[in-house]
Amino acid sequence: MSRFRKKRGKSSPSIQTASLPDIIFMLLFFFMVVTVLRDAEIIVQVTTPEATELTSLERKSLVHYIYIGRPVERYQHIYGTSPRIQMGDAIRGLGDIAMFVGEHRLRVPENQVPAITTSLRVDQEVTMGIVTDVKTELRKAEQYKVNYSTRPRID
Amino acid sequence: MARKSARDRMSNEINAGAMADIAFLLLIFFLVTTTIMEDRGILVRLPPWSDDEPEIVDLNQRNVLSILVNAQNQMLVRGEPFEVENLKERAMEFIMNPNNDPDLAESPSDAVISLKNDRGTRYDAYIEVYNEIMAAYNTLRDEASQRQFGAYYDDLSLAQRRIIRAEIPMIISEAEPTDFGEED
Numbered sequence: 001m002s003r004f005r006k007k008r009g010k011s012s013p014s015i016q017t018a019s020l021p022d023i024i025f026m027l028l029f030f031f032m033v034v035t036v037l038r039d040a041e042i043i044v045q046v047t048t049p050e051a052t053e054l055t056s057l058e059r060k061s062l063v064h065y066i067y068i069g070r071p072v073e074r075y076q077h078i079y080g081t082s083p084r085i086q087m088g089d090a091i092r093g094l095g096d097i098a099m100f101v102g103e104h105r106l107r108v109p110e111n112q113v114p115a116i117t118t119s120l121r122v123d124q125e126v127t128m129g130i131v132t133d134v135k136t137e138l139r140k141a142e143q144y145k146v147n148y149s150t151r152p153r154i155d
Numbered sequence: 156m157a158r159k160s161a162r163d164r165m166s167n168e169i170n171a172g173a174m175a176d177i178a179f180l181l182l183i184f185f186l187v188t189t190t191i192m193e194d195r196g197i198l199v200r201l202p203p204w205s206d207d208e209p210e211i212v213d214l215n216q217r218n219v220l221s222i223l224v225n226a227q228n229q230m231l232v233r234g235e236p237f238e239v240e241n242l243k244e245r246a247m248e249f250i251m252n253p254n255n256d257p258d259l260a261e262s263p264s265d266a267v268i269s270l271k272n273d274r275g276t277r278y279d280a281y282i283e284v285y286n287e288i289m290a291a292y293n294t295l296r297d298e299a300s301q302r303q304f305g306a307y308y309d310d311l312s313l314a315q316r317r318i319i320r321a322e323i324p325m326i327i328s329e330a331e332p333t334d335f336g337e338e339d
Contacts, residue, residue: 017175024178031185049279053289054195063194119196122278127226129274131281132332139204148282149196 040089043079044069049124051150062116063147064104066097068130069123083126085134094133098141114145121149197282197289202329217258218265220249224284226275239283246291250323263295263323271330285327292325299323 046069057063067086071079075091084091087100105113118138122131138146222242223231230237232245250266252259260266268288272281293308300308300319308319 021174021178024175024182028178028182028185031182031189035185035189048196049282051197051282051286053197053286053293055198057194057196057198060194117198119194124277124279124282126278127274128272128276128278128281128332131278132274135201136204139201142203144201144203145198146201147196147198148285149194150282150286152195 040065040067040086042067042086043071043075043089043091044084044086044123045072046121046123047125048121048149048151050153051148052153054150054152055147057117057119057147059115062108062112063119064100064116065119065121066100066134067121068126068134069121070126083123083130085130094137097134097137101138101141101143116143117145117147118143119147119149197285199285214267215261215265218260219267219269220246220260221269221271222284222288224270224272224276224280226273228277228280230280230284239287242284242287243291243294246288247295250291250295264321267326267328269328269330272332274332274334276332288327289325292323295323296320 044067046067065087068083069086070081070083071091079091085094085097086092087096092100101116101118104116108116120131120134135146138144221231221233225231230239230242232242237245246268249259249268250263252261270284270288296308296319299322300306300311300315303318304311304315308316311319
């Protein structure tokens with residue numbers, strides 16, 4: 001019977017929320033660190049192929065991206081359906097690659113220029129012709145460090 | 156008077172109740188804008204470009220493992236059809252040549268893997284082959300570093316890596332693709 005007697009205790013139980021901001025701040029910092037603010041709108045559809053021998057790129061400021069794939073449906077009336085090259089947030093031609101690489105070099109301290117990496121995000125269904133053309137242009141622009149962006153393969 | 160001011164000082168704290176709200180707001184902003192990009196891939200080094208015809212280097216036939224991937228994504232290794240699943244083993248055997256086979260490489264530093272494809276070869280077929288070659292070299296380098304230093308290649312110091320790299324250099328020669336196959 002004594003179990004039902006304590007009416008007084010009902011009003012007071014409240015959860016301690018003093019440490020809530022700390023927890024939230026912790027989450028906040030996590031997301032602030034892992035966030036990459038997307039700078040380019042995706043015009044071409046890219047699903048990268050799978051591979052096992054992966055290296056991760058560390059210095060984000062030393063990486064630039066070249067996307068190769070078919071334009072997404074929204075842009076097909078402008079760019080057609082065959083694979084195109086996207087640099088920055090626009091469809092560009094092969095002739096623009098040297099300039100694109102050069103622009104990035106200007107933004108980087110001189111001693112870090114050799115570490116600049118081109119990450120090729122290429123759709124798995126694209127044929128090698130266009131990829132080879134891009135590679136040739138990169139070689140002509142003396143940009144030799146290249147990363148074939150891939151997904152980890154899950155066996 | 157003294158008692159009152161003491162009580163004032165007691166309650167003179169910053170109200171931190173709204174802090175959680177502000178933090179939440181920022182958190183939600185970063186949650187929405189986050190794209191956790193997987194920035195991983197196969198890192199390669201392209202050869203320098205020269206406008207001249209490349210000079211023809213006479214390589215001993217046994218030191219070259221030629222791999223061709225055609226526009227139908229079929230693979231030929233030294234002119235014979237081959238399955239990708241077995242390529243890693245084949246490449247490792249070719250590079251190390253454990254039984255001193257006169258058809259395989261003289262030494263790991265002489266071994267050259269020549270990779271050729273058509274313009275119509277699909278990108279994922281090319282990456283798959285490239286991945287297998289990388290896997291072969293990574294496994295061999297790991298074995299060598301385990302033998303010499305008792306650690307994985309990735310854990311070695313830069314000087315130790317240089318020794319392993321000199322022992323097993325990765326020489327992959329990529330030929331200009333042939334114009335076969337349909338491009339779109």
